[in-house]
Amino acid sequence: xxxxxxxxxxxxxxxxxxxxxxxxxxxxxxxxxxxxxxxxxxxxxxxxxxxxxxxxxxxxxxxxxxxxxxxxxxxxxxxxxxxxxxxxxxxxxxxxxxxxxxxxxxxxxxxxxxxxxxxxxxxxxxxxxxxxxxxxxxxxxxxxxxxxxxxxxxxxxxxxxxxxxxxxxxxxxxxxxxxxxxxxxxxxxxxxxxxxxxxxxxxxxxxxxxxxxxxxxxxxxxxxxxxxxxxxxxxxxxxxxxxxxxxxxxxxxxxxxxxxxxxxxxxxxxxxxxxxxxxxxxxxxxxxxxxxxxxxxxxxxxxxxxxxxxxxxxxxxx
Amino acid sequence: xxxxxxxxxxxxxxxxxxxxxxxxxxxxxxxxxxxxxxxxxxxxxxxxxxxxxxxxxxxxxxxxxxxxxxxxxxxxxxxxxxxxxxxxxxxxxxxxxxxxxxxxxxxxxxxxxxxxxxxxxxxxxxxxxxxxxxxxxxxxxxxxxxxxxxxxxxxxxxxxxxxxxxxxxxxxxxxxxxxxxxxxxxxxxxxxxxxxxxxxxxxxxxxxxxxxxxxxxxxxxxxxxxxxxxxxxxxxxxxxxxxxxxxxxxxxxxxxxxxxxxxxxxxxxxxxxxxxxxxxxxxxxxxxxxxxxxxxxxx
Amino acid sequence: xxxxxxxxxxxxxxxxxxxxxxxxxxxxxxxxxxxxxxxxxxxxxxxxxxxxxxxxxxxxxxxxxxxxxxxxxxxxxxxxxxxxxxxxxxxxxxxxxxxxxxxxxxxxxxxxxxxxxxxxxxxxxxxxxxxxxxxxxxxxxxxxxxxxxxxxxxxxxxxxxxxxxxxxxxxxxxxxxxxxxxxxxxxxxxxxxxxxxxxxxxxxxxxxxxxxxxxxxxxxxxxxxxxxxxxxxxxxxxxxxxxxxxxxxxxxxxxxxxxxxxxxx
Numbered sequence: 053x054x055x056x057x058x059x060x061x062x063x064x065x066x067x068x069x070x071x072x073x074x075x076x077x078x079x080x081x082x083x084x085x086x087x088x089x090x091x092x093x094x095x096x097x098x099x100x101x102x103x104x105x106x107x108x109x110x111x112x113x114x115x116x117x118x119x120x121x122x123x124x125x126x127x128x129x130x131x132x133x134x135x136x137x138x139x140x141x142x143x144x145x146x147x148x149x150x151x152x153x154x155x156x157x158x159x160x161x162x163x164x165x166x167x168x169x170x171x172x173x174x175x176x177x178x179x180x181x182x183x184x185x186x187x188x189x190x191x192x193x194x195x196x197x198x199x200x201x202x203x204x205x206x207x208x209x210x211x212x213x214x215x216x217x218x219x220x221x222x223x224x225x226x227x228x229x230x231x232x233x234x235x236x237x238x239x240x241x242x243x244x245x246x247x248x249x250x251x252x253x254x255x256x257x258x259x260x261x262x263x264x265x266x267x268x269x270x271x272x273x274x275x276x277x278x279x280x281x282x283x284x285x286x287x288x289x290x291x292x293x294x295x296x297x298x299x300x301x302x303x304x305x306x307x308x309x310x311x312x313x314x315x316x317x318x319x320x321x322x323x324x325x326x327x328x329x330x331x332x333x334x335x336x337x338x339x340x341x342x343x344x345x346x347x348x349x350x351x352x353x354x355x356x357x358x359x360x361x362x363x364x365x366x367x368x369x370x
Numbered sequence: 371x372x373x374x375x376x377x378x379x380x381x382x383x384x385x386x387x388x389x390x391x392x393x394x395x396x397x398x399x400x401x402x403x404x405x406x407x408x409x410x411x412x413x414x415x416x417x418x419x420x421x422x423x424x425x426x427x428x429x430x431x432x433x434x435x436x437x438x439x440x441x442x443x444x445x446x447x448x449x450x451x452x453x454x455x456x457x458x459x460x461x462x463x464x465x466x467x468x469x470x471x472x473x474x475x476x477x478x479x480x481x482x483x484x485x486x487x488x489x490x491x492x493x494x495x496x497x498x499x500x501x502x503x504x505x506x507x508x509x510x511x512x513x514x515x516x517x518x519x520x521x522x523x524x525x526x527x528x529x530x531x532x533x534x535x536x537x538x539x540x541x542x543x544x545x546x547x548x549x550x551x552x553x554x555x556x557x558x559x560x561x562x563x564x565x566x567x568x569x570x571x572x573x574x575x576x577x578x579x580x581x582x583x584x585x586x587x588x589x590x591x592x593x594x595x596x597x598x599x600x601x602x603x604x605x606x607x608x609x610x611x612x613x614x615x616x617x618x619x620x621x622x623x624x625x626x627x628x629x630x631x632x633x634x635x636x637x638x639x640x641x642x643x644x645x646x647x648x649x650x651x652x653x654x655x656x657x658x659x660x661x662x663x664x665x666x667x668x669x
Numbered sequence: 670x671x672x673x674x675x676x677x678x679x680x681x682x683x684x685x686x687x688x689x690x691x692x693x694x695x696x697x698x699x700x701x702x703x704x705x706x707x708x709x710x711x712x713x714x715x716x717x718x719x720x721x722x723x724x725x726x727x728x729x730x731x732x733x734x735x736x737x738x739x740x741x742x743x744x745x746x747x748x749x750x751x752x753x754x755x756x757x758x759x760x761x762x763x764x765x766x767x768x769x770x771x772x773x774x775x776x777x778x779x780x781x782x783x784x785x786x787x788x789x790x791x792x793x794x795x796x797x798x799x800x801x802x803x804x805x806x807x808x809x810x811x812x813x814x815x816x817x818x819x820x821x822x823x824x825x826x827x828x829x830x831x832x833x834x835x836x837x838x839x840x841x842x843x844x845x846x847x848x849x850x851x852x853x854x855x856x857x858x859x860x861x862x863x864x865x866x867x868x869x870x871x872x873x874x875x876x877x878x879x880x881x882x883x884x885x886x887x888x889x890x891x892x893x894x895x896x897x898x899x900x901x902x903x904x905x906x907x908x909x910x911x912x913x914x915x916x917x918x919x920x921x922x923x924x925x926x927x928x929x930x931x932x933x934x
Contacts, residue, residue, distance in 0.1 A: 093854075093855060093856075107564075108564070126563055126564070127569075128491075128568065128570070130566050130571075131563065131564065131565075133566065136566045139564055139565075140561070140564055147556055147558065148557040148561055150558045150576060152579050152580070162565050165565040165566045166565045166566050206561070209561065212565070228710045228711055229710060229880045229881070229882075229921065229924055229925070230920070230921065232924075233925065234924075236926075255853055255854065258925075262926035295855060298858075299854040299855045299858040301857070301861065301881070301884055301886060301887040302887075303881075303882035303883045303885070303922060303925055304886055304910065305908070305910030306907070307886065307906065307907065308886075308887065309858070309862050309865055309887050309888070310854070310858035311858055312855060312856075312858035312859035313855035313858070315809075316823040316825055317823075
């Protein structure tokens with residue numbers, strides 16, 4: 053079992069002398085071969101969570117476990133070999149590849165760094181084929197490639213470490229529409245074919261719905277709903293999840309305007325009292341501004357944090 | 371899975387400046403008059419430095435040519451107050467000023483790279499301490515501080531080089547620290563850390579090349595500066611000692627015999643041309659590394 | 670007679686001694702109160718077409734063909750006249766509101782300086798107009814926002830301010846280039862609703878340039894699909910998206926997850 057497990061992870065950073073809690077106690081796990089989608093608006097702490105999950109940021113509380121062992125935050129020393137099997141794919145394939153080095157060189161370097169073995173051109177070719185690219189790409193420089201091709205290279209570099217878990221932080225949002233779907237599919241293929249667990253972070257609920265086995269919805273540092281994709285998408289239990297799904301415009305030619313959710317994600321330095329979502333929530337009642345909802349198990353694998361559910365736990369499907 | 375049929379990136383609108391910079395350096399200087407002048411002047415002076423014993427008409431220290439004779443066919447630059455041939459002394463002077471200036475700039479760059487690298491890499495109080503030292507150096511005009519240090523160390527060329535290294539390294543330390551800090555935030559650097567690269571390896575292997583370009587520009591621009599400072603110290607009697615044929619010392623000697631303009635003018639022109647040459651070269655490299663101007667140069 | 674009628678528009682850029690066509694003879698038209706969607710991926714020439722209409726192309730570019738706007742020919746129009754048309758009658762909104770708004774100016778100035786220049790109205794009237802504009806784009810607490818600087822606003826609010834600034838001189842046509850691409854879906858929905866309301870209430874014609882067929886579906890009456898500088902398909906949005914005739918349009922639709930297509934929801 054090579055599970056990735058986040059337990060009560062908090063990420064705090066200082067801004068203007070004040071502590072800002074970007075991630076506020078997140079529990080999350082990704083099983084081998086599973087794709088977990090994490091969605092939320094910008095500013096909800098998704099990226100901080102991704103960085104904490106792989107050790108680029110030190111959590112201020114809680115812990116990250118890979119295969120039962122704590123993932124140590126990255127310091128000056130090289131990362132322990134066991135933890136190299138947890139890799140991150142960055143959002144922007146323009147800055148995540150070294151512009152000065154050929155693709156093949158970057159991949160063979162990655163193999164040597166992560167596994168300590170020398171990578172021949174055969175291994176490099178294999179990595180490129182794994183991500184659906186022509187092995188001849190090894191000779192190219194990143195700037196000669198399209199965004200989609202670059203992101204595949206970035207994935208190939210992560211695969212050089214023979215990962216058991218991949219965290220992908222908005223890996224498709226910098227790509228053209230056609231490349232988006234293809235790169236998203238690539239992660240599913242890797243999960244199914246190589247048994248890699250994938251934590252796929254995106255603001256695009258529709259893409260996540262397409263590829264994820266489970267969806268976690270994040271709002272202002274907290275997971276407000278988590279469950280199997282079909283349930284979360286078709287019967288969202290948290291009003292925020294419902295608002296997110298209703299805001300996706302569909303290319304069906306029907307001319308229907310998507311539902312908007314007024315307001316913005318509040319400043320994490322000054323989160324609203326009670327339920328963080330209550331100022332924007334269409335269903336908010338007085339209690340929402342004072343009571344802090346717990347993540348409530350609705351079924352064994354579906355949970356949501358809303359006091360409307362706490363009050364009537366027995367009534368399924370509002 | 372098939373290879374996607376995406377439009378490939380437009381090669382003229384890319385983010386990598388390096389290939390472009392190299393292209394500019396190898397192809398297009400010839401379209402820029404200043405770059406050409408700079409390169410020709412520098413190559414010319416380097417040749418003079420190497421070939422001085424062969425091309426100089428006389429021994430630069432020989433005092434046998436008559437006192438303060440104006441330029442003539444026999445002595446194109448005239449002779450000085452100690453009966454020496456000024457042309458030979460100017461040509462030989464290239465053997466002192468240019469290599470010493472280059473040496474001291476390289477020394478400053480190395481010291482600066484180490485200190486700046488340490489500051490950017492360790493951060494915290496180490497960074498703060500190193501940066502306060504650089505602030506201290508920056509608080510004085512370069513020539514004043516160099517005078518003070520070399521006066522304390524005692525006159526002489528090697529002490530002058532040491533003094534100037536002390537004055538010049540903080541500039542490099544600052545630039546390199548900044549580059550290390552900004553490049554350290556690059557995602558490809560973080561990716562290499564996640565693959566198991568130590569911070570030190572990342573610093574040298576991944577960041578080295580990104581830092582090299584800007585430092586090269588600084589070095590080229592600074593050689594001219596160093597020649598000026600070195601000559602300045604010699605002019606003040608703190609650098610090269612008589613009878614060495616050093617340009618600054620020669621200009622200084624020329625001021626004592628102002629009516630014999632040729633004694634100071636020709637070494638002065640030597641300083642001027644070398645400094646300008648290195649400045650033109652530095653500007654060219656900088657423009658080539660800057661994607662905004664590189665495009666203008668190329669098209 | 671449409672408000673804007675473009676025929677055979679070509680844009681060529683100088684490149685390595687020769688010329689490259691980035692827009693290769695496109696036709697399109699938009700009426701008052703109508704929303705035209707221009708769909709295509711990066712490099713399709715969709716942004717270049719819009720810039721050509723405004724005479725904002727990069728230096729050295731050549732524009733040919735015809736673009737008749739309210740009875741006047743924009744292609745070949747003098748810089749002075751074009752400047753009058755631009756901002757006053759045709760306004761533009763860009764993808765990234767963070768860079769499209771001057772960071773050192775308060776919202777009030779951002780909204781009124783063009784109005785004062787183009788319409789010659791007084792400072793006081795301009796202030797009133799700015800307040801109206803903020804109300805028109807549904808900014809909460811407009812009186813306070815008037816004195817805010819762009820960096821103090823969220824991405825969605827900045828885009829609303831950018832739209833308000835575009836509307837300041839009462840344009841007849843709004844060119845919106847990927848106006849919601851940088852925004853979250855919830856915020857995007859609000860901007861789409863805003864644009865829809867503006868065209869219904871003020872008769873504003875809108876050309877929305879986007880790679881997102883969902884945005885086109887929600888907003889546009891008609892759509893033009895571009896690829897490689899040419900129009901490969903155009904027609905009513907409902908028809909193009911439900912029964913595309915060109916293979917490229919089909920491939921764009923197939924690249925979308927079913928949830929985006931709407932067919933499998």
